[in-house]
Amino acid sequence: MPVALIGLGHWGCRFVPKLLNHALVKGLYCYDIDDARSRRIIQDFPSVKVSSDYESVLNNPEIEAVIIATPVASHYSLAKKALESGKHVLLEKPLTNRVDEAQHLVDLASARALKLMVDHITLYSGAARSIKRLIESQTLGKVIYFDAVRANLGLIQSDVSVVWDLAIHEFALIDYLLGEMPNRVSATGAAFYGSLEEIADVTLSFEGGIVAHVHVSWLSPVKKRKLIIGGMKKMLVFDDMVSDKKLKLFDRGVDLSVNAGVDKPIVTYRDGDCQVLDHDRTEPMVAVISEFMKAISEGREPLTNGAVGLRCVRILQAAEKSVKQRGTSVNLG
Missing domain, CATH: 3.40.50.720 (NAD(P)-binding Rossmann-like Domain)
Known part of the structure; x- marks a missing residue:
């Protein structure tokens, strides 16, 4: 074609x-x-x-x-x-x-x-698909939080803020992994070299109590691409800046137990093994092209169709509004 x-x-x-x-x-x-x-x-x-x-x-x-x-x-x-x-x-x-x-x-x-x-190229990495399977199989248990950072030195844009340029990657990935929209968005940011934010922090709050924190920056001396997902059973770290061992599954977390005669739950910490996970290494841009062409030839919706793009724009617009209101929470429900 x-x-x-x-x-x-x-x-x-x-x-x-x-x-x-x-x-x-x-x-x-x-x-x-x-x-x-x-x-x-x-x-x-x-x-x-x-x-x-x-x-x-x-x-x-x-x-x-x-x-x-x-x-x-x-x-x-x-x-x-x-x-x-x-x-x-x-x-x-x-x-x-x-x-x-x-x-x-x-x-x-x-x-x-x-x-x-x-x-939304982040969704087309083999790592993203592996994370999705881990969540759906309940390997992590109930997911309670996402903590993401995406930072580098530049490229400062003249038409969009760092939230629109960088945070959208995390918004799309979290949307893919959870399959639901946040009901509230709050964000703060700062601009030092122009009128648009070059550094920002965004918090997404979901109906079931899940919280996602995203930090993005054009002003970092080092390049970072890291996502931590906390589950009640296990935790996962995705570090996209390492050449190997990008995905690590940790048998670590917090446990609460109630003993007779004790007023408060006893907090214990699990510090178990770390398992390095393999994933498909197909180049994401090639996967994007394949998905587009196959969706056309097979007459089906692509993974990141217009509806996905629309949801991400809704989150971006809410984050932008929150930044202008100095962190005031914006409802999306």
Whole structure:
């Protein structure tokens, strides 16, 4: 199936070789408003067909699917035009920067029987699928908290805050693992080099008492990608910055016991073994492309469909509102 890639910036360029080498992609068209980027792509990848403008992509009957890797402010208008032209759409995260626009895209894709997918790439790692299985099998017991950090030095964005740029990865992953929306969001942040937050802390509260804390930063001297999941039976650590042993399962935790004649429960601590877990090593971006193409050919919804993207935008918008209100809790129920 021929595919068109819109946007040849940092993320779009990473898509090009993966698309060209993918068995389900039978031709690649590219378009970027910057002609210099298009010329560089042709030099590096001569088989790519460069389109002169976006309208020519939309009017090309050979192109059935469009991948949009542009700044978020342009997502809605570009995706809307593509869906109205009968194209399936894969969007770089986030889906849009407004809930009402995200909802309209979801409704439009449904009305046209087209696939709308968001590139929540964290969900396409083998580690994410392994974590999902551990939670569903009750290996961790009842999950009580998530504690995540995603930090590095830059890249400071001019159009979105660090919450929209980085925290969305954790929001999407937690949504995937729990399958439910938080009912409250609170967030604080600070901006030192511009008008948008470069460092932030977000707390998601869920109906059953689960709490998720997410710390994100563009101002860290070291790169961190770590998620800790606390369960009543066991605990899990996912460290995406190590080359090996990314997933570790700990037989550690807190136990409470009540003895006759004792007013307060006795607290004991388990300090058991640590088990290193293996997982599928398929490159996430390749898995994203496969999911998009297979969802189209098989006539099914992709894992990270428009509804998932919409939920994430709702959380992002609530977090943004909370930051502006200096940490006031925002209800999502």
